[in-house]
Amino acid sequence: MAFYEYVSQEQLTGFDMYKYSAVDSNPLSVYVMHPFWNFVVKFLPTWLAPNLITFTGFLFLVLNFLMLAFFDYDFYASAPDHVHVPSWVWIVAGLLNFIAYTLDGVDGKQARRTNSSTPLGELFDHGLDSWACVFFVVTVYSIFGRVEAGAGVGVRTLYYILWVVLFSFILSHWEKYNTGVLFLPWGYDISQVTMSLVYIVTAVVGVETWYAPIFMSFHYRDLFTVMILGCAFTVTLPMSLYNVFKVYRKNNLKFSSVYESFLPFLSPVLLFILSTLWVCLSPSDIIEKQPRIFYFMVGTAFANITCKLIVCQMSKTRCQPLSWLLLPMAVVVLVILSGLVQHYETLILYVWTAAVALAHIHYGMCVVHQLSGHFNIYAFSLKKPSTD
Structure with missing residues (x-):
């Protein structure tokens, strides 16, 4: 069962009829980034597969995550009494983040340029984007860190901020x-450019600069939090509801009942409930002991759920109410909350995180393999498979 067929025959038929439809109204994207990406893509060789560009950009984000994990595993490095992250690391982080963002912007242009656009390319792109959320949120956290006093952000606060970002992603x-139309969120482009700049600025001015209050007792950490929450609740959420309402008024919604319309939120909400119960009732206060691993576990489980939604969305099939991943996670959380394995909670978190990661990687590899075979293409090459 090396390659399990996760995509049903009904979904494969839906992919055959799929047409890409998206709206990007963000001024930053339309007037600045798209002209820049149109310039960059001209320098890419025409033999370079778009999915390879997408995957390379994603690996840069993973590299950023691992690099900051090495220098700041527990998020204390920005504290005044700790050894700070070297300045060159922030420069590398800023460059890698911007390069990853650029590659994410040019992959579709490369596909159209080489006449190699397929539904697999969009699924691959958005699927990796869903996993990338946890990497860039957790990586940028090291700038402020979990400092006990001053400019720090608590690990529990970051946990809820992460969930705001995850739900903002799934809204689109x-x-x-x-x-049937993908309305590209404004917050993504703004956040990527801002984060890249903040990394570079941090290398120049040092993390100590972020300790000072902006006005009275209002710190940069508060600005960081306000920007994320403000963008989510004053831009992303209202625009999403408005776009769906407009289509509803025209009687063009894909699903007529309220239950069917909101079905995609069921699994993410249950994941949020399970992970939050674990955070709030953990016998050993696991979020304080292993925040990085816990964030990674939640982000990976979320990505797995979101990828299945994207498959249903692109194939115009009904979203499944519950992800199978939630059942073993519910068992894990119940065992943890029982208090019988308090001394092994960290070990259980590591084992469960590894299981979630392997399950998600297996899902991704199988779906890419299955769709590659269905469309008779190679995922990472523009060469055509032999028909002999």
Whole structure:
């Protein structure tokens, strides 16, 4: 069972009829980034597969995550009494983040340039984007860190901020699930450019600069939090609801009942409930002991759920109410909350995180393999498979 067929025959038929439809109204994207990406893509060789560009950009984000994990595993490096992250690391982080963002912007242009656009390319792109959320949120956290006093952000606060970012991401795919059109969120481009700049600025001015209050007792950590929450609740959420409502008024929603329309949120909400119960009732306060691993576990489980939604959204099939991953996780959380394995909670977290990661990687590899075979293409090459 090396390659399990996760995509049903009904979904494969839906992929055959798929047409890409998206709206990008963000001024930063339209007037600045797209012209820049159009310039960059001209320098790429025409033999370079778009999916390889997408995957390379994703690996840069993973590299950033691992690099900061090496220098700041427990998020204390920005504290005044700790050894700070070297300045060159922030420069590398900023460059890698911007390069990853650029590659994410040019992969689709390369596909159109080489006449190699397929539904697999979009699925691969958005699937990796869903996993990338946890990497860039957790990586940028090291700038402020979990400092006990001053400019720090608590690990529990970051946990909820992460969930705001995750739900903001899934909103756009919930829109497309209901409307058939992907409304690209404004917050993504703004956040990527901002993060890249903040990394570089941090290398120049040092993390100590972020300790000073901006005005009275309002710190940069508060600005960081306000920007994320403000963007989510004043831009992303209202625009998503408005876009769905517009289509609803025209009687063009893909699903007529309220239950079917909101079905994609069921599994993410249950994941949020399970992980939050674990955070709040953990016998050993696991979020304080292993925040990085816990964030990674939650982000990976979320990505797995979101990828399945994207498959349903693109194939115009009904979203499954529950992800199978939630059942073993519910068992894990119940065992943890029983208090019988308090001394092994960290070990259980590591084992469960590894299981989630392997399950998600297996899912991704199988779906890419299955769709590659279905469309008779190579995922990472523009050469055509032999028909002999």
